[in-house]
Amino acid sequence: MIPVSEALDRLFSLTPTLPVEEIPLIEANGRVLARAVSATRNQPPFSASAMDGYAVVSAAPGDRFTVIGEAAAGSRYDGPVGPGEAVRIFTGAPVPQGATRIVIQEDVTRDGDVITVTEGLDKGPHIRGEGGDFRVGQTIDAPVRLTPALVALLASMNVARVPVTGRPEVAILSTGDELVMPGEIPGPDQIIASNTFGLHALLRDLGAQPRLLPLARDDESSLRTAFDLAQGADLVVTIGGASVGDHDLVGKVAGDLGMDRAFYKVAMRPGKPLMAGTLNGAMMIGLPGNPVSAMVCGHVFVAPVIRAMLGLPRAQALRKQTVLAQSQPANGPREHYMRARLTENGILPDQRQDSSLLSVLGLSDALLVRPPHDPARDAGDPVEYIPL
Ligand SMILES: Nc1nc2c(c(=O)[nH]1)N[C@H]1C(S)=C(S)[C@@H](COP(=O)(O)OP(=O)(O)OC[C@H]3O[C@@H](n4cnc5c(N)ncnc54)[C@H](O)[C@@H]3O)O[C@H]1N2
Numbered sequence: 001m002i003p004v005s006e007a008l009d010r011l012f013s014l015t016p017t018l019p020v021e022e023i024p025l026i027e028a029n030g031r032v033l034a035r036a037v038s039a040t041r042n043q044p045p046f047s048a049s050a051m052d053g054y055a056v057v058s059a060a061p062g063d064r065f066t067v068i069g070e071a072a073a074g075s076r077y078d079g080p081v082g083p084g085e086a087v088r089i090f091t092g093a094p095v096p097q098g099a100t101r102i103v104i105q106e107d108v109t110r111d112g113d114v115i116t117v118t119e120g121l122d123k124g125p126h127i128r129g130e131g132g133d134f135r136v137g138q139t140i141d142a143p144v145r146l147t148p149a150l151v152a153l154l155a156s157m158n159v160a161r162v163p164v165t166g167r168p169e170v171a172i173l174s175t176g177d178e179l180v181m182p183g184e185i186p187g188p189d190q191i192i193a194s195n196t197f198g199l200h201a202l203l204r205d206l207g208a209q210p211r212l213l214p215l216a217r218d219d220e221s222s223l224r225t226a227f228d229l230a231q232g233a234d235l236v237v238t239i240g241g242a243s244v245g246d247h248d249l250v251g252k253v254a255g256d257l258g259m260d261r262a263f264y265k266v267a268m269r270p271g272k273p274l275m276a277g278t279l280n281g282a283m284m285i286g287l288p289g290n291p292v293s294a295m296v297c298g299h300v301f302v303a304p305v306i307r308a309m310l311g312l313p314r315a316q317a318l319r320k321q322t323v324l325a326q327s328q329p330a331n332g333p334r335e336h337y338m339r340a341r342l343t344e345n346g347i348l349p350d351q352r353q354d355s356s357l358l359s360v361l362g363l364s365d366a367l368l369v370r371p372p373h374d375p376a377r378d379a380g381d382p383v384e385y386i387p388l
């Protein structure tokens with residue numbers, strides 16, 4: 001058994017960064033920006049009014065101005081504005097030459113072409129200077145996962161095609177004679193494939209393109225067929241058949257097919273019988289079948305690998321600090337990822353930690369991380385957790 005950090009390092013050493021592709025901006029949300037992009041224009045490209053009102057050289061209560069024209073968003077007033085003159089202006093319109101402030105329309109009375117500034121005039125100036133948002137050459141640095149806000153910024157920068165890292169194609173291969181798909185009628189000794197769908201969802205969230213392969217039976221030829229169907233994927237994730245039982249054939253069949261094994265068994269709980277390597281040019285991660293084990297390994301290993309494929313920093317799953325809401329006994333030799341909830345008093349691990357309990361995982365919002373051989377801890381002691 002190797003420690004979790006070593007397993008992750010070995011995984012990263014197998015992980016390719018996928019090639020860059022250019023995609024339309026409309027599809028860019030959630031993708032990882034692969035190269036820094038720069039603004040080719042200033043925003044705003046001119047000094048713009050921030051309010052509806054009147055553009056003037058200066059103003060004080062009681063001042064009177066003659067309205068000499070109008071500036072709207074999209075069509076400027078051509079010409080200067082001088083003392084005693086005002087240009088009717090609307091939000092987003094270019095500020096006419098010579099104007100230094102906008103008097104908002106609530107602060108004037110108007111009679112024909114003449115406006116008078118009322119008492120209580122605000123300070124202004126209600127002008128957004130040219131380039132106040134960004135200037136030519138300002139960059140969005142890569143790598144970064146694009147959010148709706150960054151998509152809006154890219155649009156504003158006039159970036160119509162966005163260089164992003166390709167989405168990793170991940171084949172999910174579940175194996176077990178006991179498994180049927182959700183919606184099917186299970187036989188008396190059968191259960192529904194579950195973590196298969198949890199991992200699919202996790203991979204989608206991470207920005208990968210997961211592909212569910214047909215469920216494989218616990219026999220060598222069925223597994224060979226399934227591995228064959230996985231061809232073309234950047235990563236093959238197997239679920240189940242990883243342990244030492246007579247029907248746990250994933251390691252054997254993958255080995256027969258030429259898998260170059262990087263490791264097998266990690267000092268963690270749950271997730272011990274994890275394996276990884278490369279097979280026919282693709283990375284392979286063999287997850288244990290227990291539903292919670294597979295999902296925990298999804299967070300601890302698969303997610304960092306996908307992020308690395310996307311060009312994001314090669315780092316372990318984000319960990320945060322909190323305190324224990326309840327005392328905990330000493331931990332054993334394996335790093336323990338306990339299903340837990342975050343409460344006002346700190347993190348509270350569930351009483352039931354069996355790795356088959358999806359009902360417990362489903363109600364958890366954190367994995368409390370207990371390091372190997374961590375001594376007994378009191379309520380209030382600092383601990384780390386992985387948010388779910
Ligand atoms: N003698 C030993 N037995 C076991 C050991 C061990 O060290 N010595 N390790 C245990 C641990 S820890 C785990 S984890 C499991 C992992 O075993 P496998 O990866 O071989 O998984 P399976 O035996 O195929 O399945 C385990 C369990 O999970 C259910 N399962 C499998 N796939 C799915 C799926 N896609 N969706 C839902 N449920 C699934 C399966 O029915 C079993 O109940 O081995 C222990 N045994």
Ligand code: MOO
Nearest residue numbers: 270271272293355
């Ligand atoms: O790793 Mo097993 O995952 O402890 O249930």
